[in-house]
Amino acid sequence: MLRLDTRFLPDFPEALKAHAPLLEEARRSLLAKRKNPGSMLGFLDLPEDTETLREIRRYREANPWVEDFVLIGIGGSALGPKALEAAFNESGVRFHYVDHVEPEPVIKLLRALDPGKTLVNVVSKSGTTAETLAGFLVFLDWLKGALGEAWRRHLVVTTDPETGPLRALAAREGLRAFAIPKEVGGRFSVLSPVGLLPLAFAGADLEALLMGARKANETALAPVEESLPLKTALLLHLHRHLPVHAFMVYSERLKHLPEWFVQLHDESLGKRDKEGNRVGTTALPALGPQDQHAQVQLFREGPLDKLLAMVVPESPLEDLRIPPAEGLEAASYLFGKTLFGLLRAEAEATYQALAEAGQRVYALYLSQVSPYAVGWLLQHLMWQTAFLGELWGVNAFDQPGVELGKRLTRAFLEAWK
Amino acid sequence: MLRLDTRFLPDFPEALKAHAPLLEEARRSLLAKRKNPGSMLGFLDLPEDTETLREIRRYREANPWVEDFVLIGIGGSALGPKALEAAFNESGVRFHYVDHVEPEPVIKLLRALDPGKTLVNVVSKSGTTAETLAGFLVFLDWLKGALGEAWRRHLVVTTDPETGPLRALAAREGLRAFAIPKEVGGRFSVLSPVGLLPLAFAGADLEALLMGARKANETALAPVEESLPLKTALLLHLHRHLPVHAFMVYSERLKHLPEWFVQLHDESLGKRDKEGNRVGTTALPALGPQDQHAQVQLFREGPLDKLLAMVVPESPLEDLRIPPAEGLEAASYLFGKTLFGLLRAEAEATYQALAEAGQRVYALYLSQVSPYAVGWLLQHLMWQTAFLGELWGVNAFDQPGVELGKRLTRAFLEAWK
Numbered sequence: 001m002l003r004l005d006t007r008f009l010p011d012f013p014e015a016l017k018a019h020a021p022l023l024e025e026a027r028r029s030l031l032a033k034r035k036n037p038g039s040m041l042g043f044l045d046l047p048e049d050t051e052t053l054r055e056i057r058r059y060r061e062a063n064p065w066v067e068d069f070v071l072i073g074i075g076g077s078a079l080g081p082k083a084l085e086a087a088f089n090e091s092g093v094r095f096h097y098v099d100h101v102e103p104e105p106v107i108k109l110l111r112a113l114d115p116g117k118t119l120v121n122v123v124s125k126s127g128t129t130a131e132t133l134a135g136f137l138v139f140l141d142w143l144k145g146a147l148g149e150a151w152r153r154h155l156v157v158t159t160d161p162e163t164g165p166l167r168a169l170a171a172r173e174g175l176r177a178f179a180i181p182k183e184v185g186g187r188f189s190v191l192s193p194v195g196l197l198p199l200a201f202a203g204a205d206l207e208a209l210l211m212g213a214r215k216a217n218e219t220a221l222a223p224v225e226e227s228l229p230l231k232t233a234l235l236l237h238l239h240r241h242l243p244v245h246a247f248m249v250y251s252e253r254l255k256h257l258p259e260w261f262v263q264l265h266d267e268s269l270g271k272r273d274k275e276g277n278r279v280g281t282t283a284l285p286a287l288g289p290q291d292q293h294a295q296v297q298l299f300r301e302g303p304l305d306k307l308l309a310m311v312v313p314e315s316p317l318e319d320l321r322i323p324p325a326e327g328l329e330a331a332s333y334l335f336g337k338t339l340f341g342l343l344r345a346e347a348e349a350t351y352q353a354l355a356e357a358g359q360r361v362y363a364l365y366l367s368q369v370s371p372y373a374v375g376w377l378l379q380h381l382m383w384q385t386a387f388l389g390e391l392w393g394v395n396a397f398d399q400p401g402v403e404l405g406k407r408l409t410r411a412f413l414e415a416w417k
Numbered sequence: 418m419l420r421l422d423t424r425f426l427p428d429f430p431e432a433l434k435a436h437a438p439l440l441e442e443a444r445r446s447l448l449a450k451r452k453n454p455g456s457m458l459g460f461l462d463l464p465e466d467t468e469t470l471r472e473i474r475r476y477r478e479a480n481p482w483v484e485d486f487v488l489i490g491i492g493g494s495a496l497g498p499k500a501l502e503a504a505f506n507e508s509g510v511r512f513h514y515v516d517h518v519e520p521e522p523v524i525k526l527l528r529a530l531d532p533g534k535t536l537v538n539v540v541s542k543s544g545t546t547a548e549t550l551a552g553f554l555v556f557l558d559w560l561k562g563a564l565g566e567a568w569r570r571h572l573v574v575t576t577d578p579e580t581g582p583l584r585a586l587a588a589r590e591g592l593r594a595f596a597i598p599k600e601v602g603g604r605f606s607v608l609s610p611v612g613l614l615p616l617a618f619a620g621a622d623l624e625a626l627l628m629g630a631r632k633a634n635e636t637a638l639a640p641v642e643e644s645l646p647l648k649t650a651l652l653l654h655l656h657r658h659l660p661v662h663a664f665m666v667y668s669e670r671l672k673h674l675p676e677w678f679v680q681l682h683d684e685s686l687g688k689r690d691k692e693g694n695r696v697g698t699t700a701l702p703a704l705g706p707q708d709q710h711a712q713v714q715l716f717r718e719g720p721l722d723k724l725l726a727m728v729v730p731e732s733p734l735e736d737l738r739i740p741p742a743e744g745l746e747a748a749s750y751l752f753g754k755t756l757f758g759l760l761r762a763e764a765e766a767t768y769q770a771l772a773e774a775g776q777r778v779y780a781l782y783l784s785q786v787s788p789y790a791v792g793w794l795l796q797h798l799m800w801q802t803a804f805l806g807e808l809w810g811v812n813a814f815d816q817p818g819v820e821l822g823k824r825l826t827r828a829f830l831e832a833w834k
Contacts, residue, residue: 075711099707101757102668103737105669105670130763133745134759137745138737165748173744243720243722244661263711267710282661292819292822293493295684300687300818301695303660303699316520330550334550335554337551339523339555340518342518345827349829350822401774402717405713405767408762409762411766412762
């Protein structure tokens with residue numbers, strides 16, 4: 001369950017009423033595009049796709065020998081699976097992310113892996129991502145060298161259903177391949193095979209994850225005053241003059257979630273609008289309680305230039321009591337409390353201290369760090385982002401600003417020999 | 418070696434000349450405090466402390482049985498060791514960071530560890546940090562339960578040389594304890610036993626690390642036009658009207674370095690000055706090439722509200738050639754290139770693309786990701802921060818803004834029973 005708390009923003013209920021027509025119009029305009037090819041709203045349908053889920057399950061069951069799972073992908077192809085696998089790995093399969101091209105860690109990984117127990121998953125919608133292809137060529141060569149003809153069984157491709165070099169290779173070599181639907185973009189793909197395939201090997205509860213996402217779809221379509229994604233989109237819209245949007249998560253298991261959110265928010269909304277104005281706010285990743293000892297000093301006494309969202313779990317799956325110890329009476333206020341009690345007290349204290357400092361802050365309470373609640377949260381944030389695209393007059397589903405970097409990279413590579 | 422590049426800031430050499438007297442004065446005023454008790458400038462002396470280094474070496478050699486190293490600490494007690502261990506772990510000792518209080522990962526860790534092969538290092542300058550004491554009480558109880566009287570050998574304390582509950586416990590129980598010097602604060606402590614002890618178990622080259630830091634001391638004291646830390650401090654000073662300072666590192670091994678820098682920068686400089694004004698800029702962590710697929714879209718087309726620093730290695734320790742593959746001709750431009758060549762091309766392309774977009778950006782080139790160069794970089798950034806404290810009129814060495822949160826946490830814990 002996901003619950004919005006705006007107790008320190010007393011002006012919000014009034015603002016919600018005043019902006020209801022604007023929000024209605026943003027939703028209407030977004031949903032009107034749903035059936036247009038190229039609208040990239042396919043993420044709305046992923047939670048209902050039980051057929052793909054079954055296929056992935058069967059594939060996972062047919063490959064019980066996997067002990068190491070190497071995911072080669074970058075950006076939207078890695079951030080979602082990484083965030084969820086860190087939280088919900090129940091199987092003990094070891095995950096390795098080649099989401100970079102630094103040689104030394106790749107060399108170290110290749111030396112440590114047993115190819116006979118390793119499954120390599122190459123993930124790229126277009127099949128043309130430079131970093132992904134570079135890593136893939138290295139691993140492909142390694143699998144062929146170590147396993148001979150058996151290499152095919154150790155490779156699984158996640159890419160466009162029809163086009164691109166990875167789809168062509170899979171067809172030519174008879175490789176197992178899963179499809180990222182045409183209308184689903186990288187940063188909206190976590191509930192497609194991009195996320196579901198690795199998570200099946202991690203032993204996560206995929207049904208619950210998708211069920212949570214369906215709940216987010218339901219709330220997105222609810223009347224404005226009950227529509228959680230319209231409400232948080234409005235919070236961001238009302239504070240768009242503040243340059244920084246901090247996203248602070250009170251869960252070690254969800255430590256990679258802020259990075260996923262940063263991509264979703266920044267790459268979707270940091271653009272030029274139709275008039276050529278530069279729009280967008282900068283998402284800032286933060287963790288609790290760690291950042292109480294790093295960023296909170298700045299949040300409390302530095303400039304009031306931030307909107308802060310705190311994601312706080314309300315109950316643990318399993319807790320641990322803090323035992324007393326002789327000679328450590330300075331810690332006696334902790335004796336007999338629980339770790340989760342301390343975590344929750346710190347989150348509430350920080351929430352209150354940030355509001356007291358004059359920062360604009362709200363909370364999203366998660367019933368617990370479960371696949372259901374986190375699936376809901378992810379789909380909620382994707383809706384929020386799509387709504388903001390409408391409110392800010394930008395296409396939330398493209399990324400024209402990265403083209404120059406790609407062209408220059410090729411130019412440098414060619415010039416340097 | 419560390420090298421500053423400002424090719425896309427053509428106005429900088431002129432500004433450096435104009436601001437030389439201001440920089441001289443900031444340095445003079447900082448160094449004048451050096452001998453004052455409480456000035457907290459002890460980080461300047463750490464690279465010379467060969468006696469502590471010898472002591473740590475002897476302790477490491479006396480404990481060859483360690484297979485798992487659990488570091489219990491938060492903020493400045495964890496971020497430095499985590500950043501360096503990720504880059505320079507040569508020993509294969511497994512590191513676990515209890516820098517949070519979420520129960521489920523602690524429970525999972527306790528179930529996986531063999532206490533007989535585990536060394537627990539509890540790290541807190543004051544010895545009173547709530548999260549650290551909570552984690553420590555759990556691990557202390559676990560060690561005593563599993564090992565009986567032998568527990569003492571599996572515990573090592575890093576804390577104040579004289580005061581605090583952890584120092585008292587160590588004295589009472591005869592535990593091995595290392596000292597964080599009086600004049601060294603948490604976020605400036607990475608080259609004290611806070612960092613050196615875990616890094617000794619990681620098998621990192623500590624001599625080289627300290628040698629690099631000594632080089633940073635040398636450049637800090639050089640004439641203004643050759644003083645790297647004065648120059649980068651000026652870059653940040655000249656751009657203090659920009660709310661965001663992105664710190665983008667092109668190295669997977671250094672993936673935790675931005676988090677260390679975020680604490681150093683934000684907690685040192687995000688404060689009220691003497692007139693009560695809120696000062697500081699928000700450090701934004703970023704990694705290359707990963708964030709080319711996440712944040713760079715925003716950096717290119719979003720608001721021009723950032724100063725960007727790129728940290729780029731100039732050569733690899735070991736490289737890997739990208740092999741060709743039949744059927745993947747779309748990637749033929751990569752065939753025969755190396756992973757490092759691609760990394761470097763991407764860094765240069767992004768540097769140029771960001772400048773072309775109108776963002777303010779400079780580069781810090783690291784000769785390679787070696788202990789020497791990284792030791793230099795860390796000490797450089799600590800000098801930069803100390804200089805900025807002088808330029809912005811704030812005490813870079815306190816953190817008054819986190820007190821309310823601590824008080825409220827205790828109040829909530831007590832109220833909730």
